[in-house]
Amino acid sequence: MQLFIEILTGITLPILGLVALGFGVQRYLTFDVSTLTRIQLYVLLPGALVYFPYAAKLPLGAAWPVFWFSLAHFIFLFALGWGTAALMGLSRKLCGLVALAAFFSNSGNYAIPLIQLTFPEDYLLFQTVVFSLHSILIVPVVMFTFQSSAEAKQILKTALFGTPFLPSVAIGYLLKGFEIDLPTVFEVPLKLISDAFTPMALLLLGVQLAAIEGRIERKPLMLGIGLRMVVAPATAWAFGLLLGFPPDLIAFFVVSAAVPVGVLLAIFAGEYQVHPRLASMMVFLSTLLSTLAVTGWVYAVRYAGLQ
DSSP states (O other): OOHHHHHHHIIIIHHHHHHHHHHHOOOOOOOOHHHHHHHHIIIIIHHHHHHHHOOOOOOOOGGGHHHHHHHHHHHHHHHHHHHHHHTTTOOOOHHHHHHHHHHHTTTTTHHHHHHHHOOOOOGHHHHHHHHHHHHHHHHHHHHHHHHHHHHHHHHHHEEEEEESSHHHHHHHHHHHTTTOOHHHHHHHHHHHHHHHHHHHHHHHHHHHHHHOOOOOOOHHHHHHHHIIIIIIIHHHHHHHHHHHHOHHHHHHHHHHHHHHHHHHHHHHHHTTTTSSSHHHHHHHHHHHHHHOOOOOOOOHHHHHTOO
């Protein structure tokens, strides 16, 4: 019980505290969510994607197992979510929404601060890999899920290369792979931007949650949250054991997979008018439940001696 309380007060509640602060401030001051989101997406996040791998002490090759494991796990979760929803008799678009909730975690705004507080600093390299994969996959997967194939193909190229995600990821890993040292005039601003990313990410998450509305559609809502908060970390643990990964990496896989549904799911659902209220509630409730769920998974891996 003491370990659980230490994790709750030292890791989970500080994260949720900043989210709650952003939520409360937005309710009273009503910031322009679009502007704040653009600052995060086009300034802070690209800077962090460049700096995190660049500054990591672990060799780039150490991230390869995280890459292929995460990609395989994402595919499994998407298929499991879609298949389970289909067996429950849900419509095609609801099946797609549940599948996206299962595989698309909040690997940036929530997971990066969580990994920073839970693991040694170098594990940010691993979480950057997970987030980079999400950043690359979310756009084409959403488009092929929510739209017809013909519509998706027409805008896929623009959507993938119209954001700074891919260039930032490429620059960060090229710098790391070739062991290039940046001049101080570039390195220091990048570090400051990456330092600002974590608190701003959590505050912005609260602001975004305060700006969305939703009503509960219980069956797909509970299915999506259950897959995201329970099945995803449990299967990450099981697959890690079966594939013979070392304990510290299994612990990382579990904690990284335990985070709530990504906020971008609600944004995309609203953009394409695919059950936007349901998507918003998935994000909101999974973030609220993460207080106990994430704490419980961190406690579980530590109690099991993985970390």
